[in-house]
Amino acid sequence: xxxxxxxxxxxxxxxxxxxxxxxxxxxxxxxxxxxxxxxxxxxxxxxxxxxxxxxxxxxxxxxxxxxxxxxxxxxxxxxxxxxxxxxxxxxxxxxxxxxxxxxxxxxxxxxxxxxxxxxxxxxxxxxxxxxxxxxxxxxxxxxxxxxxxxxxxxxxxxxxxxxxxxxxxxxxxxxxxxxxxxxxxxxxxxxxxxxxxxxxxxxxxxxxxxxxxxxxxxxxxxxxxxxxxxxxxxxxxxxxxxxxxxxxx
Amino acid sequence: xxxxxxxxxxxxxxxxxxxxxxxxxxxxxxxxxxxxxxxxxxxxxxxxxxxxxxxxxxxxxxxxxxxxxxxxxxxxxxxxxxxxxxxxxxxxxxxxxxxxxxxxxxxxxxxxxxxxxxxxxxxxxxxxxxxxxxxxxxxxxxxxxxxxxxxxxxxxxxxxxxxxxxxxxxxxxxxxxxxxxxxxxxxxxxxxxxxxxxxxxxxxxxxxxxxxxxxxxxxxxxxxxxxxxxxxxxxxxxxxxxxxxxxxxxxxx
Numbered sequence: 337x338x339x340x341x342x343x344x345x346x347x348x349x350x351x352x353x354x355x356x357x358x359x360x361x362x363x364x365x366x367x368x369x370x371x372x373x374x375x376x377x378x379x380x381x382x383x384x385x386x387x388x389x390x391x392x393x394x395x396x397x398x399x400x401x402x403x404x405x406x407x408x409x410x411x412x413x414x415x416x417x418x419x420x421x422x423x424x425x426x427x428x429x430x431x432x433x434x435x436x437x438x439x440x441x442x443x444x445x446x447x448x449x450x451x452x453x454x455x456x457x458x459x460x461x462x463x464x465x466x467x468x469x470x471x472x473x474x475x476x477x478x479x480x481x482x483x484x485x486x487x488x489x490x491x492x493x494x495x496x497x498x499x500x501x502x503x504x505x506x507x508x509x510x511x512x513x514x515x516x517x518x519x520x521x522x523x524x525x526x527x528x529x530x531x532x533x534x535x536x537x538x539x540x541x542x543x544x545x546x547x548x549x550x551x552x553x554x555x556x557x558x559x560x561x562x563x564x565x566x567x568x569x570x571x572x573x574x575x576x577x578x579x580x581x582x583x584x585x
Numbered sequence: 586x587x588x589x590x591x592x593x594x595x596x597x598x599x600x601x602x603x604x605x606x607x608x609x610x611x612x613x614x615x616x617x618x619x620x621x622x623x624x625x626x627x628x629x630x631x632x633x634x635x636x637x638x639x640x641x642x643x644x645x646x647x648x649x650x651x652x653x654x655x656x657x658x659x660x661x662x663x664x665x666x667x668x669x670x671x672x673x674x675x676x677x678x679x680x681x682x683x684x685x686x687x688x689x690x691x692x693x694x695x696x697x698x699x700x701x702x703x704x705x706x707x708x709x710x711x712x713x714x715x716x717x718x719x720x721x722x723x724x725x726x727x728x729x730x731x732x733x734x735x736x737x738x739x740x741x742x743x744x745x746x747x748x749x750x751x752x753x754x755x756x757x758x759x760x761x762x763x764x765x766x767x768x769x770x771x772x773x774x775x776x777x778x779x780x781x782x783x784x785x786x787x788x789x790x791x792x793x794x795x796x797x798x799x800x801x802x803x804x805x806x807x808x809x810x811x812x813x814x815x816x817x818x819x820x821x822x823x824x825x826x827x828x829x830x831x832x833x834x835x836x837x838x
């Protein structure tokens with residue numbers, strides 16, 4: 337025992353040095369194994385459940401909404417540029433938008449992101465998710481959300497080139513009773529219908545509006561009335577050539 | 586009692602409570618404005634919400650630390666024995682401490698709320714109620730921190746207990762919701778966990794209803810919640826004070 341203590345006393349610095357070398361080599365081997373375990377990076381992480389969100393808010397749902405929406409807005413930021421929207425998982429984008437709506441339905445942030453940012457994807461399936469969200473968000477209160485229905489009408493027409501879908505949103509948009517909504521929100525089905533080649537429908541929408549004005553149900557400015565008269569006359573002269581009979585509408 | 590009040594307020598100066606909290610809140614304020622400006626729309630509203638929520642959290646944490654450390658130091662330095670050796674009742678002693686902490690909290694929150702009013706276009710009534718309910722939330726937290734410091738006599742345990750109390754009280758909304766959670770989500774509603782959650786919801790205050798940052802943006806939509814907050818504050822504060830009276834009366838020095 338005494339010999340061992342003496343041996344340790346004399347050679348301890350060498351023992352510790354070789355132990356250090358051994359552990360260093362072990363660390364290198366460990367690194368070889370551990371480097372395969374990488375953190376998964378999701379462009380859009382899965383949306384949390386509404387129960388998790390309720391708990392994580394610690395009672396202040398508005399704060400959590402603003403924090404989550406900041407992350408949602410910046411998803412795809414990979415610290416060295418942004419990922420193309422076509423690589424996003426839009427089913428998750430849709431889930432995020434839906435869950436954020438449960439925290440705050442009044443805010444304009446989420447429908448703005450959907451309309452102006454996430455709708456820029458070149459993949460039609462992605463745009464369908466955006467339109468689905470805009471439809472659900474706006475349908476809760478059309479009078480408050482008529483602008484987002486207009487956006488949906490526009491996106492479906494321009495980006496998706498789906499006039500049936502665009503007409504669906506335009507018809508929904510025309511149902512709004514908001515005082516601040518301009519008259520063209522009522523005329524939108526006529527414009528889309530006309531683009532679709534459904535002259536009868538376009539004619540009917542404008543005629544209904546003019547009838548409402550003449551019966552005093554709706555106040556329409558002289559300029560708007562002139563525009564609508566011009567619209568009808570213009571279309572009628574076009575449709576006359578196609579043997580169109582407005583009475584059949 | 587006046588001397589206790591002055592003593593607590595001076596302690597705030599000595600411990601750099603006011604300076605520390607003002608600097609923390611100023612940094613949080615600047616970060617909130619920066620984060621708000623990065624939003625695609627509603628920059629101002631986002632900055633308001635970030636600011637108010639961080640102010641509330643920093644203030645609550647700061648007051649818990651201040652109360653627990655202060656009481657613990659008073660025990661260790663025999664300050665409590667010294668004060669009680671004077672002609673002051675134990676009830677007055679507790680009320681004096683409580684009032685002192687409350688005034689210190691008020692002195693910090695008032696100028697910060699004034700700055701929020703000046704810097705942002707907030708909903709004025711909503712922000713006023715945010716201020717009042719933040720005060721009452723802090724009063725409940727302060728009284729709990731005081732009570733736990735008196736009972737536990739150890740600053741670390743008292744701080745942990747107070748943080749736990751604050752977190753649980755802020756989670757109470759979720760607990761109440763979990764009791765009625767649909768069966769297909771979990772077995773909570775069938776098992777003993779629902780009863781445990783119910784018991785917890787009886788014991789803890791509903792702090793999740795207090796100081797909503799949405800009030801400063803959209804105003805108050807549900808006036809009933811204000812009544813709930815008022816009664817909750819009165820009941821819980823009285824509960825804490827009577828408990829502290831009872832505990833302190835029994836204490837031998």
